[in-house]
Amino acid sequence: MPITQFSIPDPYSYLNGFNSYHESEAVKGALPTAQNSPQKPPYGLYAEKLSGTAFTAPRHENKQTWLYRILPSAAHANYQALSEDTYHTSLNFKSDGQNKLHYIPNQLRWNPFDLDEKVDWVHGLHLVAAAGNPTTKSGLGILLYAAGKDMGNEAIYSADGDFLIVPQHGVLDIQTEFGKIIVRPNEICVIPRGVKYRVKLPSGPVRGYICELYQGHFELPELGPIGSNGLANSRDFQAPVAAFDDDEGNPTDYTVISKFNNNLFSAKLNHTPFDVVAWHGNYYPFKYDLGRFxxxxxxxxxxxxxxxxxxxxxxxxxxxxxxxxxxxxxxxxxxxxxxxxxxxxxxxxxxxxxxxxxxxxxxxxxxxxxxxxxxxxxxxxxxxxxxxxxxxxxxxxxxxxxxxxxxxxxxxxxxxxxxxxxxxxxxxxxxxxxxxxxxxxxxxxxxxxxxxxxxxxx
Ligand SMILES: [Fe+2]
CATH class of the missing domain: 2.60.120.10 (Jelly Rolls)
Known part of the structure; x- marks a missing residue:
């Protein structure tokens, strides 16, 4: 069968299809019928729209999702800039938002990058190469990651671009606002700009590569004379189903980290950010098994x-x-x-x-x-x-x-x-x-x- 035989099974359910309009509710009836923003959404939820393109983008490019959550994302304290010293990252994110980059014509090759068991996902991100500028939505960043610890009560999102994550070693158990995804070596996943998530490591240390797209979104390539099937097929892309934490009676202190113009900021909130009970739209995280190519x-x-x-x-x-x-x-x-x-x-x-x-x-x-x-x-x-x-x-x-x-x-x-x-x-x-x-x-x-x-x- 053209699928990868993974040593670690996937415990989660998914919605199949690339760029499909999906809807998912963890509690039956949590999605309003027909309209997006009723006066009183079901079960006392807040309606929140997450845009992946300008409101007026052409219909075939337009990406958005409506989230129905316990508290809106705006319910947090001010963001504070994290200094590199405090955070001990090697993201090379400088206070002026620009990295010192070396443009050289030599061919370059790197020996295998080290594992690092002492840090979590956020602290284990390393910028290797980049072009362009996230403030003008142009270019890309290429990162390596190496981590050995679960993220705690933290969520991270990037305002700079979409993360295409390519694991090389170890398993990523990613809790996103939209639901949960397991990503193993020979799978990839895409976490779109703005989507909050945290990463746990169920099989120990992890290492891999990331391409961050500052402009637009990842699409399937045109197939031309190949026809209507071939390469990566739409049906093999998997989006999470809605899943949420309810911390009623025991509110959890959380930190949300924002990657914003290649600087890191953090904000406190006194409730979980993983409180989306239902969602519908075509802007969501997804994964793909490279064995299906x-x-x-x-x-x-x-x-x-x-x-x-x-x-x-x-x-x-x-x-x-x-x-x-x-x-x-x-x-x-x-x-x-x-x-x-x-x-x-x-x-x-x-x-x-x-x-x-x-x-x-x-x-x-x-x-x-x-x-x-x-x-x-x-x-x-x-x-x-x-x-x-x-x-x-x-x-x-x-x-x-x-x-x-x-x-x-x-x-x-x-x-x-x-x-x-x-x-x-x-x-x-x-x-x-x-x-x-x-x-x-x-x-x-x-x-x-x-x-x-x-x-x-x-
Ligand atoms: Fe080449």
């Missing part, structure tokens, strides 16, 4: 552009050009005849940040690209298979071959030139100094000049 490739010769492996895309205002594409390299059959089967050598007008969830990536077999590591090939930075992979692929017997069993590499590809953070370039101490020397400098010349050898050309 319907991988498509060449059955004749050469291989298509890697865009054929796009799971989700965050489009810019220019059609076909992404702020961030999320692309995977799943297990697949390679059958192309008379073809150099690994990725070709290339220079890309887009930037490519790659990570590895498990196994080997076919362009870098047995090399320095390892699970929990990463690479960045920025705009026009040349790259391709390393010398070993080239030698092997140039002479291998081209029989049908199953590639990548047990492996899953992925890419965040962006039209933006991304800068690398101080943490990513220096403090994490994972950058490999010998990436080029190991990968491409050993490439041998194979050219035989027919004019010098006296061989007739053509």
């Amino acid at each position: 319907n991988t498509i490739g060449s059955i004749s010769y050469d291989h298509p552009d890697p865009s054929i492996f796009t799971v989700l895309t965050g489009q810019s205002d220019h059609p076909g050009t992404a702020i961030a594409d999320f692309v995977i390299f799943p297990p697949r059959w390679l059958v192309a005849e008379n073809t150099f089967r690994p990725p070709w050598y290339h220079r890309n007008v887009m930037s490519e940040f790659m990570g590895l969830i498990a196994g080997d990536y076919d362009a870098k077999i047995g090399g320095g690209f390892r699970p929990a590591g990463a690479s960045l090939h920025n705009i026009m930075s040349a790259h391709g298979p390393d010398a070993n992979a080239h030698e092997k692929a140039s002479s291998v017997d081209l029989r049908p071959q199953k590639m990548g069993e047990g492996s899953m590499a992925f890419m965040f590809e962006s039209t933006f030139m991304v800068g690398v953070s101080e943490w990513g370039l220096k403090s994490c101490e994972k950058v490999q100094e010998d990436y080029n020397a190991e990968s491409w400098e050993p490439l041998k010349r194979h050219f035989v000049n027919p004019e010098k050898k006296g061989i007739p050309s053509g």
Whole structure:
């Protein structure tokens, strides 16, 4: 079956479908019929609208959800800025809201990032690379996370963008305002801008990657001549069902943390923020099992552009050009005849940040690209298979071959030139100094000049 065999079962229920208009109520009758904001909503709940797009966005882009909750989100004390010293994060979030980023043309590769059992989700976020600016809703952030402790009575939301979370190690049990989601390695989830959540770690330490989209939202890519099915299918995306905590008689002190222009703020409230009894709309968190991806490739010769492996895309205002594409390299059959089967050598007008969830990536077999590591090939930075992979692929017997069993590499590809953070370039101490020397400098010349050898050309 095209699903991942997870070692940890999923205890929760879900609503299936991508960008579907869903409704869910944890208490029967909590959703008003027809209207959104009756004078007295059912059971004394408050109605609250969460917008994912401008009110006037075109209908096919418009995203919103109506929440029916015990107390509205506005019921909290003032937000206070959290200093980096207090919070001990390495988000590189500076008081002026801008990170010091290094824009460099070198190919970069990182050794596996460390686990960190001492911190929770919020304290375990590390900005690696970024482009643009959340204040103008442009660009993206690329983060690593490593945590070993459950969040306490805290919730976090990002006003800056949508989090696309790619676990590499460990299980995330995410309580959101909309309900609960389990996310395991080989699954991804998206927590949209503004949605409050907290993360527990039922199987111990966790580690993984995040792409934060400052502009727009993740969509399914157009399929063109592929037709109406293929790649990631709509029905395989799962949204949580409504679930709420009721702290009546025993009000719980909570802290809500806001990621706001890449600064962190916190506010106190004397009740749980996870009090949404029912909701309806098309703006909600969701998850997806990468094992369900319907991988498509060449059955004749050469291989298509890697865009054929796009799971989700965050489009810019220019059609076909992404702020961030999320692309995977799943297990697949390679059958192309008379073809150099690994990725070709290339220079890309887009930037490519790659990570590895498990196994080997076919362009870098047995090399320095390892699970929990990463690479960045920025705009026009040349790259391709390393010398070993080239030698092997140039002479291998081209029989049908199953590639990548047990492996899953992925890419965040962006039209933006991304800068690398101080943490990513220096403090994490994972950058490999010998990436080029190991990968491409050993490439041998194979050219035989027919004019010098006296061989007739053509
Ligand atoms: Fe590439």
